[in-house]
Amino acid sequence: MTALLLAGLLLPACQQEPPPPPQNSYGATERAFVELAIATDEQALKLVELDDNPALIENRKTELAELRKLLDAPYVNHHAGHDMPGMPTDAEIQLASTSPDALKQFVHAHLTESLDVLRSAGAAITHPPTAEVVDLMERHRAAELAAG
Amino acid sequence: MRKPALPIASVIVLMAAALSVPGAAQGEPVRVAEFVADCGLSHRLADDPIVLPNLAGASHFHDFFGNHSTNARSTQQSLEGQTGNCNPAADISSYWVPTMYRNNTAIAPTGITFYYLGEGVNNPAAIQPTPYGLKIVAGNAKATGDADSIARWSCLHAGHVNPSKNFVECPAGTMLETYLDFPQCWDGRNLDSADHKSHMTYPVAGGCPSSHPVSVPKLRMVLRYPVNGSTAGLRLSSGTGQTMHGDFFNVWPRAEMERRVRNCLNVVLKCDHAGNHG
Numbered sequence: 202m203t204a205l206l207l208a209g210l211l212l213p214a215c216q217q218e219p220p221p222p223p224q225n226s227y228g229a230t231e232r233a234f235v236e237l238a239i240a241t242d243e244q245a246l247k248l249v250e251l252d253d254n255p256a257l258i259e260n261r262k263t264e265l266a267e268l269r270k271l272l273d274a275p276y277v278n279h280h281a282g283h284d285m286p287g288m289p290t291d292a293e294i295q296l297a298s299t300s301p302d303a304l305k306q307f308v309h310a311h312l313t314e315s316l317d318v319l320r321s322a323g324a325a326i327t328h329p330p331t332a333e334v335v336d337l338m339e340r341h342r343a344a345e346l347a348a349g
Numbered sequence: 350m351r352k353p354a355l356p357i358a359s360v361i362v363l364m365a366a367a368l369s370v371p372g373a374a375q376g377e378p379v380r381v382a383e384f385v386a387d388c389g390l391s392h393r394l395a396d397d398p399i400v401l402p403n404l405a406g407a408s409h410f411h412d413f414f415g416n417h418s419t420n421a422r423s424t425q426q427s428l429e430g431q432t433g434n435c436n437p438a439a440d441i442s443s444y445w446v447p448t449m450y451r452n453n454t455a456i457a458p459t460g461i462t463f464y465y466l467g468e469g470v471n472n473p474a475a476i477q478p479t480p481y482g483l484k485i486v487a488g489n490a491k492a493t494g495d496a497d498s499i500a501r502w503s504c505l506h507a508g509h510v511n512p513s514k515n516f517v518e519c520p521a522g523t524m525l526e527t528y529l530d531f532p533q534c535w536d537g538r539n540l541d542s543a544d545h546k547s548h549m550t551y552p553v554a555g556g557c558p559s560s561h562p563v564s565v566p567k568l569r570m571v572l573r574y575p576v577n578g579s580t581a582g583l584r585l586s587s588g589t590g591q592t593m594h595g596d597f598f599n600v601w602p603r604a605e606m607e608r609r610v611r612n613c614l615n616v617v618l619k620c621d622h623a624g625n626h627g
Contacts, residue, residue: 230403232543237407274543279400281491282588283409286395289350310350318407321421325403 224327227273231331234322235271238338240280241288241318242268245311248289251297251304256348260341267334287315309346316342378627379619382467382476384566384609386442387622388414388435390457393448396421399484399545399596409586410448414461416600419443425482425540428600435463437622439605443598447490447585449574460505460526460573465566467614469533471555472564476614477535478606479565479599484541485549487531487570488594490587498591501528505573515590519577529595531568534561566614570595 242261249257269276284290289297289307297304319339326332390412397408398421405421413419418431423443433441444463449456467473492498495514503512504519505526511517519525532549534557539548550561557564576583585592599606605624613620620626 229543233401234404234407237401237404277544279491280409282493282592283490284350284586284588285409286406287350293350307350314350318404321405321407325405325422 225329227271227328227331230322230325231271231328232273234326234335235268235331236276236279237285237318238322238334239265239268239276240278241285241315243278244289244291244294245287245315247294248297248304248307248311251294252308254308257308257345260345264334264338264341267337271331271334286318287311287313312342312346316346380617381619382473382614382617384465384613384620384624385622386415386435386437386440386463386465388433388440388444388461388463390414390461391417391419391434393455393457394420397445397596398423398443398598399486399541410455411445411586411596412448412457414444414446416441416443416598419445419598423598425598425600428598437605437624440601442600443596444570445596446570446572447587447592447594449576450582450584450586451576452582456574456576458572458574460524460571462571464569464571465609465614466569467566467617469530469552469555469567470557470564473617474615476564476566476610478603478610479568479601480535480540481599481601481603481606482540483535483565483597483599484545485531485568485597485599486545486594487529487568487597488592490592490594492589492591495591498593499529500591500593502526502590502593503528504577513590516580516583518580521577523577524573525576526571526573527590527593529570529593531570531595531597533565533567534558535563535565536561537563566610568597 242265246261249261289311293307297307319335323335326335392413393410395406395408395410397411398419401407401421403422415433415435416428416431417433418428428443431441467476488499489497498514500514501512502515502517503526504510504517505524507520507523510519532551534550534552536548542548609620609624612624613626618626
């Protein structure tokens with residue numbers, strides 16, 4: 202109890218935000234982006250495989266490999282089942298498997314929405330290797346949208 | 350993904366209706382360790398400053414309460430000195446939850462109350478003020494069923510409807526409500542952690558464990574939604590009702606928090622919005 206009270210008295214001096222990571226390091230923003238991008242691309246891969254579009258499938262697989270290289274801890278999917286921008290849901294993938302129109306619409310939504318997320322990430326990420334993957338993913342989507 | 354034609358309901362600041370908790374101004378003080386903040390919906394964004402820091406537009410949609418400035422880039426420094434929509438106005442903390450939808454129409458809660466309680470620990474006199482800048486996430490956004498969920502859904506004014514971890518069908522004239530208790534034992538060192546959870550835990554048998562020895566106020570969020578009848582089409586941006594979760598970023602001015610902990614929780618008295626007891 203004494204220790205607890207002492208701890209209480211000392212608390213104000215101990216309350217610190219984690220120190221900001223040095224510039225250009227793999228920090229909280231980079232970690233959050235990589236985990237989100239893996240979750241998004243894993244779902245997107247299931248969608249584009251329905252489309253039998255070799256370029257889209259290859260690009261998502263390349264991105265997933267590059268993203269996984271950036272992880273500094275075992276990957277945990279924090280976004281499973283969520284309605285995230287650019288991330289096809291299981292229900293959407295199911296619908297796309299039976300409707301070519303839905304498939305086309307969901308692939309387009311995946312590309313445009315994830316491009317918005319990538320532009321946001323590009324403005325926030327300072328870690329050069331992560332920024333390179335963001336650039337790669339932006340280039341992929343720009344080309345995929347241009348190809349219609 | 351967002352539906353391309355998703356009609357996002359216009360965000361209207363809805364100040365919560367005055368709480369119907371009877372005041373303790375007359376007679377004996379109420380021996381319940383409690384102070385309270387009633388807030389309104391401030392804004393809605395696809396941002397999450399704790400889970401997806403600095404990544405604007407990268408999250409599922411959240412309803413933000415309290416501090417008007419909260420967005421993906423929020424920090425303790427950016428939030429302080431801003432205004433919010435809570436009663437008391439001194440509470441400029443940020444609170445957020447996944448947005449509720451009926452089909453693709455967003456539904457805003459109309460009753461948004463944050464109780465700060467002294468319950469859950471046997472020694473309320475040892476409760477310390479919530480550390481300034483503390484971030485807490487409660488609930489399981491990844492819940493896949495009842496077993497891994499702590500959500501609680503019930504009906505206001507319909508106590509005969511059994512609470513559930515998923516949405517419940519509330520009778521006409523009643524409202525769907527949800528309760529969420531935040532962990533109240535702090536590790537004494539970290540205002541956040543990599544998984545945003547491990548710096549906090551729940552008490553065990555009325556005490557905080559040695560790994561998280563500092564007892565702080567128990568935050569209980571109570572939301573009321575203008576929803577009754579069938580639960581068909583109801584969802585959260587994180588999934589089923591079982592995925593209900595809440596985020597809290599504490600920027601109560603230190604003196605206001607300290608005074609309430611001392612005057613309300615440590616001495617086990619029910620306080621009003623101003624932090625005074627009868």
